[in-house]
Amino acid sequence: MSEEAQQLPPRQLFVGGAWRDGNAGMRRDVVDPATGGILTTVVEADATDVDVAVRNAREAFDDGPWPRMPARDRARILHRAADLIRERADELVALESHDVGKPVSLCRAVDVETAAQQYEYCAALAQGLDGATRSTPIPSFAYTMRLPVGVVGAITPFNFPLILSSTKIAAALAAGNVVVHKPADDTPLSALFMAELLKDAGVPDGVLNVVTGSGQVVGEALLRHPGVDKIAFTGSTAIGRHAASVAGEHLKPVTMELGGNAAHIVFDDADLDVAIGAVIKAFVFNSGQFCMAGPRLLVARPLHDTVLGILEHAVPTVPIGNPRDPATVIGPMAGERQLKKVEEYIELARKEGGRIVCGGERLDLDGGFYYRPTVIADLPADSRVIAEEVFGPVLTVQPFDDEDEAVALANSTPYGLAAGLQTRDVTRAHRVAARLDAGIVWVNDWAMLDPAVPFGGVKDSGFGREYGPESLEAYTRVKSVVVSLPPVTQEQS
Template sequence: MTIDKIERELYIGGRWTPAQSGARVDVIDPSTGTVIGTVADGDAADIDRAVSAARTAFDDGPWPRMSGRERARVLNRVAELLRKNAQELAELESLDVGKPIGLCLPVDVMTTVEQYEYYAALAQTLDGSTRETPLKTFAYTRREPLGVVGAITPFNFPLILSNSKLAPALAAGNTIVHKPADDTPLTALRMAELLAEAGVPDGVVNVVTGSGAVAGDALLRHPGVDKIAFTGSTAVGRLAASAAAASLVPVTMELGGNAANIVFEDADVDKAVGAAIKGFVFNTGQFCMAGPRLLVARPLYDVFVGILADAVPTVPIGDPRDSKTVIGPMASDRHVRKVEEFVALAKADGGRVVCGGERLDLDGGFYYKPTVIADLPNESSVVQEEIFGPVLTVQPFDDEAEAIALANSTAYGLAAGIQTSNLARAHRVAARLEAGIVFVNDWAMLDPAVPFGGVKASGYGREYGPEALDAYTRTKSVIVSLD
C-alpha cells in the first residue's frame, strides 16, 4: 500500500481551514514509528468556530427541519459511498491505527456501513404519540433533536466509535462538532468529505483535530454545546463529565472495561480457547470490550493454561498490511510502555508469565507479544485495572458463586463472557453479571441493532440500537385546549 504524505486541515462549516494558530501535529504510522504526515492542531478558538458553524446549521439550516425520510435518504447515500470507498478507508484505518488490514475491511468499514443503513431506517420512525387524558385537551408528544452535539472519540476504533455517535445524532437531526483522538484523526477527516458528498449540508458535521487536553476540553466546556457523547478511559471520562456538568448538558459516557470471561467445566474447550484468545488479542487488546480476565473452572485450569501456552504464540503478529496478520502494533509507544509496566508489576505480584511478556522488535514499530499471566491474586492491580493491551490474566474458580463474585470484583462493568454448554446456567449467570453486555460461547458479537454500554466505572448511556436515539432526542409535550 502506498499513500502519499498526508496533510490535512480542520473541517468547519463545510470548508477546509487551518488552525487559527497555524499549529500542526505529526501523524505516526504505528507499524514503523515514522511520520506519515501532519494535521492541523486545533485549539479553543477553532472549537469556538466549529460550534458556531454547527449552531448556525442547527438554528437556520435545513437538516433539523427535514423529515426523517429525507435524512434517511442522505444516510443511505453515506452508506453507499462507504461501500464505494471501502478499500481506501480500510487502508487509511490500518495506516493510522496499526490495525491489521485483514480486519479493517470486514470489521471496521463494513460495521460503519451497517451503522448508517441501520440509523437511516430508524430515522423514519422518530415520531411522537397522542396521549389520552381526562382533560378537555388534545395532548401529544414530539421527539426533537437536541441541537449541537460534541462528540469526543478514542484512538482504537476511529471509524466505528466515531460513527456510532455521528449516525444516530444525524438520524435525529442534530448538528455535530467531532474531536477525534489525537493519535488517529485520518478517517474522521475523510468521513467529513464523504458526508458532504452524500448531501449532509455545510456546518452539520465539523471536525476539529487537536489534543484532548486543549481542543477536547474546550468542546466539553463550550456553552454552545447541547449534548456530549464521549468514549475514552474512565479517568478522562470523570474529568469530561465534571466539565460538562457545569453547563448542565446531557452526557453519555462509554468508558473503560476489564471484562471477565468465565469458562465453566462443561464448556466446549476448543470453542472456549478460541473465544479466550479472540477476547484479548483482537485489535491488539486495545478494545474496551476486550476479555483480559479469564476465569477457568479449577478442573480445567491447568489444561487450559497449557493450551493457551501453546496456541497464543502461533497467532500471526506483524505488519498490519499483510493480510495474514492477526495482531498488529499498538497505537503508540506510550501504550507499549504502559503494558510493560503492568507485566513487570504482575511478576512482582507473583504472576507466572506463561507466554509473551516482552516487546517484539520489528521495523521500529510499537509491537508487544501477546502475553498470558497465570496465578495472580485477585487483588493485584494487574487484575483489577484496565491494561488495554494484549495481556490475559488467568484465574481458577471452584463454583458458580465464586466465578460470579470474581467477575464482578472490579470497578468496571462494560462487558463479560460465559463459556458453557448449559443453557440454563448461561441465562442464570448472565443475569447476575454486572455488565452492559454479556457474550455467551464466543466474544465480541456486536451489531448496530444491539445496544452496548457500561455500568459502574464503565460509564452510562447506550450506543447502538434504538436506545442510542434516545440519547440524541428530547421529548416535548404539546397540550391543546379543546374548550
C-alpha cells in the first residue's frame, strides 16, 4: 500500500510529556489486519531512545510530584483517566479495531470498558495503601510503610494492547511509580493514544513514557537499563524466560504473565446449552489470540460424539468477517505471522491423524488475515497440537472416562494460567477446581474477568498477579521502621 494511502498520521515516541522523533530516524509500518494495508508508521526506537525515556522517568520519580502526591490526589487523576477513556471511547474503539483486527462491538464492551474499570479500581486501591504497626517484645514502636518501587519497565503483547497495558500502568501509577512502556511491535497505537490521554487527565510529565520498536532492541534495552527498578511483562513463555533471566542478572523484581494452554472440561451432567456457548467463546474470542483461551476441550465419553456434532454445526454459524461490522464476532488474526502459525499447526494436525470437524482453512476476505475457527478430533494423546499453545481459533477435543482422568489430562501441560469446567454438581465444581493447576478456574462459563479478581499463572504460565488488590503488591516495596522507646523513668511516671 502506498504512502499516500495511509489512514493515520505518523506517530512519534512519547517521552517526558512530549512527542519526539527517534534517535536513528527509523520507522516501521503498522498494518490493518482486516485489509493488509498500512495504517501509519511509528518510530523504530533504539537503545539511546530507551535511555532518554528512562532518564526522564527517573527524574520524574526522584524529583517529581507524583510519588509524593497524596494518594487521594493520584486517585482523582486516575478517575479522570477512566472518565476520558469513556468520553473518547469511539476513538479508542476505532483505533484498537484497526490496529488489532478486533470486532468493534467487542472493543467497546470489553477492551475499552475494562480499561476504564481498571483505572477506577486502581484509583480506589491507591487510597488504601498503608502500612501496619507490629507488636514486638523489645521496647520499641515498630511499623511498616508501603512505598513505590520506582521506575517500572512495562512490556506488553499484541493481542490485547489496551487492556494489558492498562493492567500494568494503572496499578503502577496508583502506587506512585513511574513507567516506561514498550508496547508490542505490531500493535502500538492505543499505547500512544493513552499516553496523551493520561497527560490530559493530569499525569505529570515523565511519569508515563512510551517507546515503540522491536523487542530485540527496545525490550532488551529496557530489561538491562540500570535505571529501571522493576519489570512487568506479558508475552510468550519463551520470551518471558529470557526476560526473567536478564532481570535476574540485574536483581530486578519481575512479574510475568505468560502463555497458556487451558483445558475446558465438560462433565456428563453439564447443561449442554450453557456448556457449548462457553466452549465456543473460550476458543474463538479474539480469534483465539488469548493466553487464557480454552483450546483443549475434554468431554465425558458418553457426551463426546454429541458435543462434536453440535460443534460441527454451531461453530460455522458464528459471524466472522470485517471487524468494523457490528454483527461480527470473529475478526482477522492480528497479523500474517499469527495466521501462518495457525496454518502450520493445522497441517501438523492432519499429519498427526487428526480429523478436521469444521474449519481448517483461511477465509479470503478483503486481503485480511482471516482463519475459520477449527475443531479437531481424534488426535493422538502425544499430539503437539494438543500439547503446544497454538494461539489461534483452534479447538482440540478429547474424551475422558472419569474425574481423575479429566484432571490428569487437564494438568498434563507445562502451562497453568486458566482452566474451566462445566457441571451442575456444585460439590464436584469446588473439588475439581481445587485440583486444577491454574491461576484462575471458571465454572459454567469462560473468561469472566473483573478488576477485583486477580489472575496470573503457575508453572510455565508465569508468576505474580494482575487485577485485585494483589496487583498493587507487586508495585510496592515494604519498609520497616523501628523506633526505640527508652524505659520510663520514675520522674516520667
